[in-house]
Amino acid sequence: EVQLLQSGGGLVQPGGSLRLSCEPSELTFKNYWMHWVRQAPGKGLVWVARFRADGTGTSYADSVKGRFTISRDNAKSTLYLQMSSLTSDDTAAYYCIGTGPRSYWGQGSLVIVSS
Amino acid sequence: QAVVTQEPSLTVSPGGTVTLTCGSSTGAVTSGHYPYWFQQKPGQAPRTLIFDVGNRHSWTPDRFSGSLLGDKAALTLSGAQPEDEAEYYCFLSFSDTRRVFGGGTKLTVL
Numbered sequence: 242e243v244q245l246l247q248s249g250g251g252l253v254q255p256g257g258s259l260r261l262s263c264e265p266s267e268l269t270f271k272n273y274w275m276h277w278v279r280q281a282p283g284k285g286l287v288w289v290a291r292f293r294a295d296g297t298g299t300s301y302a303d304s305v306k307g308r309f310t311i312s313r314d315n316a317k318s319t320l321y322l323q324m325s326s327l328t329s330d331d332t333a334a335y336y337c338i339g340t341g342p343r344s345y346w347g348q349g350s351l352v353i354v355s356s
Numbered sequence: 357q358a359v360v361t362q363e364p365s366l367t368v369s370p371g372g373t374v375t376l377t378c379g380s381s382t383g384a385v386t387s388g389h390y391p392y393w394f395q396q397k398p399g400q401a402p403r404t405l406i407f408d409v410g411n412r413h414s415w416t417p418d419r420f421s422g423s424l425l426g427d428k429a430a431l432t433l434s435g436a437q438p439e440d441e442a443e444y445y446c447f448l449s450f451s452d453t454r455r456v457f458g459g460g461t462k463l464t465v466l
Contacts, residue, residue: 276455286394286402286445288455300453303357336401343413344392344404 250350263337273341378446384427391429
């Protein structure tokens with residue numbers, strides 16, 4: 242069964258940086274668009290960024306553009322979200338999702354931005 | 357940016373049928389928006405129920421079905437069970453760039 246195993250997350254000070262990782266098992270990157278989404282406490286889901294299945298392009302929500310970078314290491318079969326200039330508004334659970342022939346979710350990574 | 361709309365809350369009786377809808381501020385929702393439906397229960401990560409309009413995942417009960425209904429995407433639950441009480445989110449694709457979630461529908465089985 243496909244699993245998306247996430248790592249990273251934690252407590253970071255405002256203005257700081259953090260990197261999240263997402264490692265799919267038994268999922269071929271080239272067949273899946275990979276996304277990061279987030280959910281602030283008690284709120285709904287918000288799309289953050291995506292990476293095309295063929296690896297040719299990325300796209301970002303306006304709220305994170307210029308601060309977050311989605312990337313993929315095909316050799317390691319790992320998806321990343323590099324986050325910088327973090328503010329309290331970025332506090333949320335972050336999930337990676339693969340969409341393609343099927344659709345799978347990671348278990349989530351909690352990011353808390355606080356001094 | 358497009359706004360995706362869902363009913364904030366709905367209630368269905370056990371064994372009953374309910375339809376959740378997903379609309380777009382840009383116009384009719386079509387298959388080209390590749391509508392997804394996700395289910396999230398309290399304290400859990402979301403999971404995919406329906407993808408690309410009406411395709412069920414391997415774990416999606418047959419009582420859930422996805423479709424296009426008028427100018428919206430729809431998720432119909434036929435024969436509601438207590439375990440179906442959850443938050444349901446739709447997810448639409450716009451051109452080749454942005455993706456947008458609806459605000460979610462809190463479904464109560466009562």
